[in-house]
Amino acid sequence: MSAEHRAAPPAAARIPRCARGARGYDVGQVDAFLGAVQEALDGAGPGSGGRPAALLSTHVRSVLFTAVRGGYRPEAVDELLDAAEDALAAAEREQVLRTRGPAAWQEHVDALTEVVRGRIERPRTQRFRRPSRSRAQGYSAAHVDVLCERLGARLAGSAPLEPAELRGAVLPPAHGERSYEEQQVDAFLDRAVQLLLALR
Known part of the structure; x- marks a missing residue:
């Protein structure tokens, strides 16, 4: 071991x-x-x-x-x-x-990458759902978008980003059109951490 x-x-x-x-x-x-x-x-x-x-x-x-x-x-x-x-x-x-060999691991990494890229390549302010109720609190879409763009730069090899930075990310609250649904963003960040660990 x-x-x-x-x-x-x-x-x-x-x-x-x-x-x-x-x-x-x-x-x-x-x-x-x-x-x-x-x-x-x-x-x-x-x-x-x-x-x-x-x-x-x-x-x-x-x-x-x-x-x-x-x-x-x-x-x-x-x-x-x-x-x-x-x-x-x-x-x-x-x-x-x-x-299972290197090919199986690469297949796993490629599948994770496809899921994450599919989300971060969407236009700003449109990457995640809005909260289901107009007055419900969500995460600031602007801050989430910045984090997504940093993740995109990491995948492109143009900037570093460690899993700890995603785990510890502080996303301010927001409402309405300026917000993203917290549950969907949290699930995405879990997957993004998984990908960054797999890329080590």
Whole structure:
């Protein structure tokens, strides 16, 4: 197993906790999830027989933890989750290359690229749906469009863009014609992160 696979999140005992009265992520839930990440990484080596892991990199971005008093500090856990997603994505790439070959991996990358390009190549202000209700809040279309254009430049090889920049992107709220539906944008950003990890 490569050193990259071993780059698993640190032991849960090292995650700082919130002050007693402050709310953080539920300790038991975080520990269980990070344990599942470690199991997936440990089982991703050449001896796995080509079996797909039960936990995939795409699952990391959708995990939710209950807020409890005295739990783990969210920013510390979020940093570990980013590292977990990176490590799982690298393990998945190695497994596909090992069991199915480079052509299969390139096919996967090409399919992701087609989906992402199909969205970012649309005209500005028309890349995503508007919120279903006129007064509903969405993301600022202008800010989302700038992010899409940065992603397009990354795919064209003319500018850098790291997955962490998409994960941490702050998109101001907006309404009406100046906004995009949050759910659709979030789903797209998940796919864009997946693509950037695949391109590493």
